[in-house]
Amino acid sequence: MSTTTTTTTTAAAAPPPAAGAPGVRRRRRRSLSPGRRLPAAGLIGPLAVLALWAGASAAGRLDPGAIPAPWTVLRTAGRLWTEGTLATDVVTSLRRAAYGFAIGLTAGVVLALASGLSRVGEALIDGTVQLNRAIPTLGLIPLFILWLGIGETFKIAIIAIVVYIPVYLNTHAALSGIDSRFVELAEVQGLSRLAFVRRIVVPGALPGFFVGLRLGVTGSWLGLVVLEQINATSGLGYMMFQATNYGQSDVILVGLLIYGVFGLVSDSAVRLVERRVLSWRRTLNS
Amino acid sequence: MAPHTEQLTAPAVRLAGLTRSFDGRTVLDGVDLEFPAGQFTALLGHSGSGKSTLLRAVAGLDHEVEGGGELTAPERVSVVFQDSRLLPWRRVLDNVLLGADGKEAAARGRAALAEVGLAGRERAWPSELSGGEAQRAALARSLVREPELLLADEPFGALDALTRIRMHGLLRELWKRHRPAVLLVTHDVDEAIVLADRVLVLENGRIGLDLTIDRPHPRSYRDPLLGEYRERLLAALGVTEDLA
Ligand SMILES: Nc1ncnc2c1ncn2[C@@H]1O[C@H](COP(=O)(O)OP(=O)(O)OP(=O)(O)O)[C@@H](O)[C@H]1O
Ligand SMILES: [Mg+2]
Numbered sequence: 001m002s003t004t005t006t007t008t009t010t011a012a013a014a015p016p017p018a019a020g021a022p023g024v025r026r027r028r029r030r031s032l033s034p035g036r037r038l039p040a041a042g043l044i045g046p047l048a049v050l051a052l053w054a055g056a057s058a059a060g061r062l063d064p065g066a067i068p069a070p071w072t073v074l075r076t077a078g079r080l081w082t083e084g085t086l087a088t089d090v091v092t093s094l095r096r097a098a099y100g101f102a103i104g105l106t107a108g109v110v111l112a113l114a115s116g117l118s119r120v121g122e123a124l125i126d127g128t129v130q131l132n133r134a135i136p137t138l139g140l141i142p143l144f145i146l147w148l149g150i151g152e153t154f155k156i157a158i159i160a161i162v163v164y165i166p167v168y169l170n171t172h173a174a175l176s177g178i179d180s181r182f183v184e185l186a187e188v189q190g191l192s193r194l195a196f197v198r199r200i201v202v203p204g205a206l207p208g209f210f211v212g213l214r215l216g217v218t219g220s221w222l223g224l225v226v227l228e229q230i231n232a233t234s235g236l237g238y239m240m241f242q243a244t245n246y247g248q249s250d251v252i253l254v255g256l257l258i259y260g261v262f263g264l265v266s267d268s269a270v271r272l273v274e275r276r277v278l279s280w281r282r283t284l285n286s
Numbered sequence: 287m288a289p290h291t292e293q294l295t296a297p298a299v300r301l302a303g304l305t306r307s308f309d310g311r312t313v314l315d316g317v318d319l320e321f322p323a324g325q326f327t328a329l330l331g332h333s334g335s336g337k338s339t340l341l342r343a344v345a346g347l348d349h350e351v352e353g354g355g356e357l358t359a360p361e362r363v364s365v366v367f368q369d370s371r372l373l374p375w376r377r378v379l380d381n382v383l384l385g386a387d388g389k390e391a392a393a394r395g396r397a398a399l400a401e402v403g404l405a406g407r408e409r410a411w412p413s414e415l416s417g418g419e420a421q422r423a424a425l426a427r428s429l430v431r432e433p434e435l436l437l438a439d440e441p442f443g444a445l446d447a448l449t450r451i452r453m454h455g456l457l458r459e460l461w462k463r464h465r466p467a468v469l470l471v472t473h474d475v476d477e478a479i480v481l482a483d484r485v486l487v488l489e490n491g492r493i494g495l496d497l498t499i500d501r502p503h504p505r506s507y508r509d510p511l512l513g514e515y516r517e518r519l520l521a522a523l524g525v526t527e528d529l530a
Contacts, residue, residue, distance in 0.1 A: 181367070181369070181371055182371070184347055185371050185373075187347060188347070188364070188365040189384050189385030189431075195385070199373075199376070203375040203376075204373075204375070280374055280376075280413070281374075
């Protein structure tokens, strides 16, 4: 109990302080955190690419048949929106993605809870999902067409499967990876099983759930694109596929742009919710 | 499965012939021990002597451990662990109130936080607390339940020496006000002597030494009269004076 610790501080090669001062000035350690975020950091890169594209087009360095100028793309988008079927195509695509995503998310969460909170549930569900995961979902397309026909149901089903797998896997891993010290704490504090699940298991699993959610969002767009480009008679992908036949690169770019906006908006929305819900986490990026 | 009988009335702890073993290796070999309500007891022993095993048995936390014997413990038991074990996703007050429901619970939680010197930190996240503050919050959490028995497994083991001394004062003060029976597991002989009214040494799976420390509180580490107790305890632990 009576140990005396003597600390000798040697300053690292700091420049000698101004004349006369005998003390050693100590430089602050360099922070290993990357530092403060630049304002609007997420926009700088895309804007630079856009500027490059516009500049190259204006200078005539790009083949307009392969990569049309940004303004051509915008004009085409306006024309398609007012005169063509772009509006209905967008709505069709959004509806597919939204239904598929909602079903997949619900299924993923419900299955993860059932298998994460009960041993019977785990025995029934976990192995099955792991098996399902081993089969690339897009490989199921032929079978699903055979079962469900080539209509909307089949597309929604495929998207739902693409979404539920990462949601399930990450949520289940988080639920079953709960710190045993917290289980002990719950017992000591006399929590009921329900209170234990509500106050400890579920909040503890939220970070894992959000990882799954973000993968699920990405997956739903990916599934959408693939499905619409190979087996659709409406929707954005169909529009782009048709444009290929007529060599309309501007229409294809409009489609890609809209897909990009979908992806960006949905990912930002998830991030926003995540930051709110997980505000207790202090990370390098906070 | 270890039996854990609970008696609703008598708030005293009684162990009779308590045994616990892991994979056939006996750790507790028939512990007989009794202590009355409100007594402050410290439990010493070598690392691996089974102190935590004993404490977990009394807390009823050893579901899967082999063993037998008789065990009576009060109904309201609180445990303070070596780590503060605050849930990172609950604010400090909500952590303190974990498992305490009802309308007046929040008021009691605030009062407990004030008692441990954390008034005003109710809305902080656990990650914003220092080690000592987190451990004080854990103490507050254990108090809210108004325990008849407070079990603490090296609760100050992770703290620096200065904070430890402060925490000793705080624990003793809280004990004086609430009067739970306390079983404090520690490997620090001085901590045991300064805090407890009775010190037990766990040795070869049994209570090897049972020493009542008859000195007034608050005690000082430098009290020469405590030296005698220290020597006896160190001898029981197999440490000779020149090694200590
Ligand atoms: N869950 C377990 N599984 C197997 N062996 C265990 C388990 N828990 C404890 N033991 C063994 O029981 C013995 C007593 O452990 P215990 O944790 O009670 O010691 P301790 O007195 O608290 O030691 P320390 O002072 O280091 O905390 C040790 O030899 C340990 O290896
Ligand atoms: Mg221990």
